Amino acid sequence: MVDAFFAVFQRPNFLTFVIIFMWGLYIMVTRYNLVKKLIGMYLVQTSVIFFLVSISAKRGATIPVLLSITEPVQAASYANPLPHVLTLTAIVVGVATTGVGLALCAAIYQKYGSLDEQEILEKLE
Amino acid sequence: MSHQLPAILFLLPLFAAISMPVVCLKHRHWSHPISVVILVAMVLVSILNLYNVIHHGEVQYVFGGWAVPLGIEWVADGLASVILVLLSVLGLLGVVFTGPTSPKDLGGRIVHYYTLILLLVSSVVGIVFAGDLFNLFVFLEVAAISSYALIGVAGGRALFAAFRYLIVGTLGASLYLLGVSYLYAVTGTLNMSDMADKLPLLLSSKALVGGLLFMFIGLGIKMALVPFHSWLPEAYTYAPDSISPILASLVTKVALLAWVRIIYWIFNASIIINDIPILLLVEVVGALAAVIGASLALAQRDIKMMFAYGGISHIGIILIGISQGNPTGFVGGVFYLLNDSVMQAALFFLAGVAFFQYGVRTIDDLGRIGKQAPWLTGALIVAALGMIGLPPTGGFFGKWYIILGALEASNYVSVVAVVLSTLLTLAYFVKLFEAIFRQTSTGSDIQFGVIPLSSKLTLGVTSAAIMILGLFSSPIIQLLLSHALPPRF
Secondary structure, rough: HHHHHHHOOOOOHHHHHHHHHHHHHHHHHOOOHHHHHHHHHHHHHHHHHHHHHHHOOEEEEOOOOOOOOOOOOHHHHEEOHHHHHHHHHHHHHHHHHHHHHHHHHHHHHHHHHHOOOHHHHHHHH | OOOHHHHHHHHHOOOOOOOHHHHHOOOHHHHHHHHHHHHHHHHHHHHHHHHHHHHOOOOOEEEEHHHOOOEEEEEHHHHHHHHHHHHHHHHHHHHHHHHHHHHHHHHHHHHHHHHHHHHHHHHHHHHHEEEEEHHHHHHHHHHHHHHHHHOOOOOOOOHHHHHHHHHHHHHHHHHHHHHHHHHHHHHHHEEEHHHHHHHHHHOOOHHHHHHHHHHHHHHHHHHHOOHOOOHHHHHHHOOOOOOOOHHHHHHHHHHHHHHHHHHHHOOOOOOOOOOOOHHHHHHHHHHHHHHHHHHHHHHEEHHHHHHHHHHHHHHHHHHHHHHOOOOHHHHHHHHHHHHHHHHHHHHHHHHHHHHHHHHOOOOOHHEEEEEEEEHHHHHHHHHHHHHHHHOOHHHHHHHHHHHHHHHOOOOOHHHHHHHHHHHHHHHHHHHHHHHHHHHOOOOOOOOOOOOOOOHHHHHHHHHHHHHHHHHHHHHHHHHOOOOOOOOOO
């Protein structure tokens, strides 16, 4: 039990990821305000992006541009660019989703004059 | 030239979608004919692609000449090509249907509406062909974002349904991405075939199991699997009538196809979590979905809601088929997926026509159809035969092969679930037909204008397709058996 506890604290990045993810999920589930739900959704997306970045972090490594063309390539001295590219794409996808979500929120507000889920549900009945 | 076909299939709708707002800036009524022409071209190219794949083997399309595993790969194999022919035909029918029935108050936004439909179709091509896990994620999200916007396009109650779908769907996408990053951390590759080569040595890894489960939950949300289905009925019911058929026949099916790819093409279906084989898990979840979806459908009074729950139960039946772990069940599941796409399209076309021409929304209004539109009742009978699974239709043969596969694997729970779900489907269609033939309709017998030719055409084609899939089931099953099986079989 104690070992498991310390094992968790040896990887603070995973712990941070779990906290942000659960926090976002909690906001999405418990808040009635639609914009707050979107914020929760954005936290969930960001936490996954954070996870991707944190597993690809490498101490003492540089950008993946060859330091010298004469010496053989030392893979250990370069950071893996792929997770960062994935992260960029995931951010773009997240921005697009949030944009559509905000547009829907604006349209809902114009139509029902409220952003509170319960008030809207009452008006829908 | 022929090895470029997958890219052409994708670029046709994508370029049309991008150029649509420019081309139709002055002439907004061009957007419908342009979409129809593009989708007709897509149907032809997809048939050509299927012919090519059958005669010359699968096409591995590598983008920009970057070799696998570094580059992004698309795989046009038998399974993808067969499904793509059907999905592009259904996309075409959906666009033909949408012409006169699209929301009236869109004005200039009608151009963007067609842009979104074409974007949805192009992302479906991407999902079907993707040979790379992250590429799959991107296309799943393109499909999802276009469907959020399409559902919300008409305003009103649909806005709220679209928002809920957006929140739940994005959670699913995040979980899928989390699963992909787990698998990437373990294997160091994103290419499906490369990952399949590296996995056998790593099967004991806990991260692998975690990643697989996250992906399953994520895709389960996207395909509206039973515990995660709550977004679907509302979204499809309140979506514009012209959009529901396209969404119902394309979006959930491609998420299911993505899951089939992951479980059979990457994991070879052999992974075991805490002594529980993953296929058993999928089978149990599928059985629950089949029965619960059909019982919920029985409780509905809104006909679109009823059809949406029917679709949820069919997702379960397809999962039962593909989780049997033998070729018979797998082919039955894939064949049922084809049938289900056609039947869902047919049912939502029916619901659209019934509302547009006769103002029918709930079961209580259905009496009007029986009196005024016997041909609509006829189309509904054909669709019902398919949904219940009676012999001349494709639905029967799909269920038949699924049950044969389950008996072969001696999974009697699956057999019971399929039969139970069939009985429940029978029950809710009996409820529908009782309402039609008793003719206790309240309200006036009004008809709004003449029925457009396009609606009759789409209804006719889908009804015929349900029959044709049944009558020609044996060549299609043979085709699937010889070209669409995963590598392990």
